[in-house]
Amino acid sequence: MSRVLVRKGLRHLGAALITLWLAVTMAFALGRLSGDPTSNILGPMATPEQRDALQAQLGLDQSLVVQYLDYLKGIVTLDFGTSLQFYQPNLDMILDRLPFTLQLVGAGMAIAVAIGVPLGVLAATREGTWWDRTASALALLGQSVPVFWLGMMLILLFAVRLGWLPAGQSGSWQHLVLPAVTMSLYPMAHVARLTRASMSEVLREPYIDSARARGLRVRSVVWRHGFGNASAPVLTIVVLQAGALLSGAVAVEYVYSWPGLGQLALQAIQFRDFPLVQAIVVFGAITFVVLNQLVDMLHVAIDPRLR
Amino acid sequence: MARGEALLELRSLTITASVADRQLLLLRDVELEVRAGEVVGVVGESGSGKTTLARSVVGLLERNVQVATGRIELVGEVLVGPGTDLTHTARGRSVGMVFQDASRSLNPLMRVRRHLSEVLERHVDGIGRDEVRARSTEVLRRMRIDDPDRVLDSYPHQLSGGLRQRVAIALAVVTNPALVIADECTTALDVTTQAEVVALFRELVDELHIGLLFVTHDLMLASDLCDRIAVMSQGEVVEVGPTDQVLRHPTVDYTRRLLAAVPHWTEGASATHA
Incomplete structure (x- = not known):
């Protein structure tokens, strides 16, 4: 009886984790689809050098795979990154x-x-x-x-x-x-x-x-x-x-x-x-x-x- | 309650249903009585009015169905009559009812113990916790349940169909009603369990001197259990009398046709209860 419950619980937990992973991945993908945020932050007068510098600072010069892995690592360690407009930790x-x-x-x-x-x-x-x-x-x-x-x-x-x-x-x-x-x-x-x-x-x-x-x-x-x-x-x-x-x-x-x-x-x-x-x-x-x-x-x- | 005293009396009971603008007759001029210590069977095809008859006594008719004329008396008092409907005071207290589908007549979220205590607390004024416990165990024992404690602590889905039906019967009799109404209450059970339930009913009637109104479409079953039988057709009682007489020497064609429809029915083969 209780073993059945435990097994049921584990299966639920597994399904929950997969759901979470899908949601998290979706959030990442949508974020990248919405365009380059640096132009927004720096405004139309920014030079390419400034833009490159900011991209490097935000890690956007890395390949998508690396960005994605960094992002996952952040979530697992409860580091949800820093806001681009408020310069504060997002989680806070x-x-x-x-x-x-x-x-x-x-x-x-x-x-x-x-x-x-x-x-x-x-x-x-x-x-x-x-x-x-x-x-x-x-x-x-x-x-x-x-x-x-x-x-x-x-x-x-x-x-x-x-x-x-x-x-x-x-x-x-x-x-x-x-x-x-x-x-x-x-x-x-x-x-x-x-x-x-x-x-x-x-x-x-x-x-x-x-x-x-x-x-x-x-x-x-x-x-x-x-x-x-x-x-x-x-x-x-x-x-x-x-x-x-x-x-x-x-x-x-x-x-x-x-x-x-x-x-x-x-x-x-x-x-x-x-x-x-x-x-x-x-x-x-x-x-x-x-x-x-x-x-x-x-x-x-x-x-x-x-x- | 002395044996032989009229418990339930239906007097020229007529029940109609309002459908659209029309009044449909469900019961017409029904005369019937059930005495203490007696089992009265009500037989007939589906749609003959058996269930309407049974439900009228506990006031569980559909909203569009009403008693048009006549009256129902319980132990000499008018229960239902012109301008009177006291069925809500009798339900569960002086009339117990057992339904067709026992497996679904228990609340799936409640243990058997809670079902019993709920009824006892409602109908026995000032009953204490110990007495609830004692009477719950006792009534299950009376139902020939060997391990009442296990059953009390079970949820309905953990019990077999037969056990569930016994619990349903226990719920109907735990408040010591004068009358019990069973509406097709063995239909969903297998033959062996049916026989057990019938034997149990006989025992309850003989020991507690309750009256039992036993509604069934099963003539064999009725002949095994009932002292008297009322045959219903199209809302009327077409024949009523001692079981032997009705089944061996039916006086109306309808009863003969019912008997002829029973497989392996040979006249006089059954009806062992004289």
Whole structure:
């Protein structure tokens, strides 16, 4: 039994490492495809000598293979290089920005789950009724509204018109409200739709009927027996959405000038700061792979049939 | 509960389903009673209304299905009648139900122990942890399960089909209900396990004096277990009487056709329970 688990774990780890390697390699390749960064840094007036000097300094005069191996070695030793525009270690900058993004994603996903799950459960338990149709329409709307538009509308209403909340930047919980709400809408809608679909399937299972026949409270039947069994896909989507948002909350962070990773990524891309872009991509890939593993482990913890 | 007392009474029970703008008759004027210590079989083809009948007693009808007229009484009290539906108070407390697909009638994420404690804690006021434990073990023993502790600590998927069905029955009887309803609960089992479950039901009925409403399409099985049999066709009870009489001397053509459809059925060959 435990040996099976160990073997399973090793196989997972192997798959995770291969995924990581592919992501890391992709980040390297895309960085090289985006052109020569030296002209960007030095400007149009630079002489070829200056350019050669900078290329040598950045290691760009080496062959691609050598560059690639250096890059891999850096990642393994947790050296993610130095930013071309900030002259700081990329890792330090990422770690500086990370708490802000974590706050934002954490708050956003918490709102998404707190509203999306009950909404989906409500719709599933009242399938085909007015409740269901309203909830489903709301979810569809939530998935269709563009984040940047919603962000600006919320700023106009709550910051400009009503003056209740700050329009951007960070510093207090009030600063967090609008960006978190903006960010939560899409995952909330996703979670609601998925919860509804998964629940309405589970509610047709014979064990739901028998739980009802045993006279259990509606609450126990719906949540313990129903949602308990419907939660796996919801959990997956919540964790993976969170992972995607950790390095991909660009629009929200931009609209609200939120000093997180998304902002940093945007600045890096605009400046063709390829070491920083690479570092952020690699960081995102690692996060994603780790979260994926976490989801698998959570599934095993929830469902005894997977053990 | 004294033997012979009417536990469950269905009185001119008519149940309809609303489909589009029409009302479909699912049950028409059904009269049936189950006494304490008695097994009443409900037989008939699929679609004859057996399951509707069984589910109406525990209030588990589909949303578009309703009791149109008539009433259901349980131990002399109106359970379902005009403007009354108390099925939610009876479910799991005075009526236990065992379903068709036992292997899927247990929550796959919960151990057997949790299933039992959940029902006991819901229906036995002020029950303590020790008593939950004791009664869980006891009810599994009663189900002829030799190693109750192992079964209690198992998840449903770790048990055989037969064991799962015993656990399902245990869940239905652990609160000492007056009546148990079994809806095709042996269909998914192999013949040997079926026989064991039938023997177990007989034992429970004889020892605990519960009433058992046994819904099945299997006439052989019904003849082995039931004291009386009600034959259903198109939502009506077309014939009801002692098992021997109904199976040996059927009075309606429909029953004869049902009997003729059973392979190797020779009149008088079965129906050993007099």
